[in-house]
Amino acid sequence: MRLALRTAREHGFTQVRLKVDGADFRAVLDSEAMPPTTIEIHSVAVAAIETTVSPEPRVIESPTVGYFRSSGIEVGHAFEPGDVLGQVEAMGIMNEVIAEGSGTIESVLIENDEPVQYGQAIFALGASE
Numbered sequence: 001m002r003l004a005l006r007t008a009r010e011h012g013f014t015q016v017r018l019k020v021d022g023a024d025f026r027a028v029l030d031s032e033a034m035p036p037t038t039i040e041i042h043s044v045a046v047a048a049i050e051t052t053v054s055p056e057p058r059v060i061e062s063p064t065v066g067y068f069r070s071s072g073i074e075v076g077h078a079f080e081p082g083d084v085l086g087q088v089e090a091m092g093i094m095n096e097v098i099a100e101g102s103g104t105i106e107s108v109l110i111e112n113d114e115p116v117q118y119g120q121a122i123f124a125l126g127a128s129e
Contacts, residue, residue, distance in 0.1 A: 004016055004018055005027060005029070008029060009029055013029065014028065014029050015027065015029065016029065058103065058124070058125040058126075059109075059121035059122070059125060060085060060099065060121070060122050060123040060125065061119045061120060061122065062097065062110075062118060062119060062121075062122055063095050063096075063118070064088050064090050064095050065115075065116070065117055065118050066088040066089045066091075066095065066115070066116060067088065067089045067090075067113055067114065067115055068088055068097075068110045068111075068113070068114050068122060069086060069089055069112065070086050070108075070112040071086045073085050073086060073105055073108065074105065074108070075106065076104060076105065077104065077105045078103070078104050079099045079102060079104070080102045081099055081101055082098060082099065083099045084096045084097065084098055084099075085097045085098070085099055085105075085122075085123060086122065088116060097122060103125045103126055105123050105124075105125065105126070106123075106126040107123070107124040108123060109121050109123060110122045
């Protein structure tokens with residue numbers, strides 16, 4: 001409706017009448033500026049936009065740069081918050097990979113003794129239980 005009113009003003013129309021899905025709207029824009037000129041819009045096509053948002057996969061990431069050391073965790077393993085799922089060794093220091101929530105391991109993305117970067121996904125998770 002705003003677009004129709006703005007367009008009518010830009011082109012010097014003094015009245016606008018909109019008919020959309022049985023509704024009838026009429027507006028007088030400026031009765032003193034010009035002799036009456038009317039524009040009628042009989043239907044307005046509105047496209048429905050459907051969007052789907054795919055949730056980002058849940059992952060557990062490396063807490064630091066180093067080498068991943070597996071704790072024997074395999075696909076299907078259920079875990080709870082605080083469970084240690086592995087370690088990342090950096091300069092001889094072992095940093096635990098700790099679960100922040102509950103769920104199950106859907107896939108192991110890094111093999112034992114492989115190098116990992118900070119924030120690199122180590123485990124893909126299934127839904128929370």
